[in-house]
Amino acid sequence: MSISAAQVKELREKSGAGMMDCKTALTETNGDMEAAMDWLRKKGIAKADKKAGRTAAEGLIGVAADASSAVVVEVNSETDFVARNDAFQALVGNIAGIALGTDGSLEAVSAATYPATGKSVADTIKDAIGTIGENMTLRRSAKLSVANGAVASYVHNAVTDGLGKLGVLVAIETAGDADAARAFARQVAMHVAATNPLALNEAEVDPAAVAREKEIFSDQARQSGKPENIIEKMVEGRLRKFFEEVVLLKQAFVINPDLTVEKALAEAEKDIGAPAKIVAFVRFALGDGIEREETDFAAEVAAAVKK
Helix, strand or coil: CCCCHHHHHHHHHHHCCCHHHHHHHHHHCCCCHHHHHHHHHHCCCCCCCCCCCCECCEEEEEEEECCCEEEEEEEEECCHHHHCCHHHHHHHHHHHHHHCCCCCCHHHHHHCEECCCCEEHHHHHHHHHHHHCCCEEEEEEEEEECCCEEEEEEEECCCECCEECEEEEEEEEECCCHHHHHHHHHHHHHHHHHHCCCECCHHHCCHHHHHHHHHHHHHHHHCCCCCHHHHHHHHHHHHHHHHHHHEHHHCEECCEEEEEHHHHHHHHHHHHCCCEEEEEEEEEECCCCCECCCCCHHHHHHHHHHC
């Protein structure tokens, strides 16, 4: 099939590979973008963690917490200018506070009453669109709670208390000192903000992601020409390394890289005074999974002149 320049450009931006390598990869995979990425990785040309373009939604992440639970919400706006608006910031902060009194689901938060207006959160956002003059949306929300222990929150580069571009929640269950547990959970939340793990433990990693990595590792290992039994050991080693990179408990703790998060938790139990377990985490980065429509400003101006 014919491969377009646009396809080559898209793959180049996603993979960081050269134009000819991208064209070859697309030709070999009949234009399938994901398969072409895998083809490049198998050849050692593209990195697994290369981002597929920039995320683009503007707005704010908001967090709120009480003694045993915490919530995180994402409210999007069209421009960063609006995200710096005091009224918008107050709206997001209030929504986070309201979300704390719900089960944290998007449906429940949207339907909850916004005290200042007496309307639902969803209808209040609609009214704010008319006031602020820009489209806005409550995109997602999440809540973590524990019966015993603590839930810590962390906002990276906060623009004001509880609001920023990146928010993390970490829940620890323990019968020990809740304040000590919360202090450690906050350190783990900072770690999560920095490392963006895929899952809490190996069992929670998407099996499809593991199978995909295993296939890529196997193809790479076979290119060495070694026997199958050696290849199998090589793949096992690479999978262990993969889990160390993407599983929270297996990652090197950013605050003390000599320890994994799991071992750092064991050390923290001394201060907590009882066994402790990290049971969940949530990480919201503004605009995750939303791609901005890239525009060529010079081309727009040229087109406008021709009209």
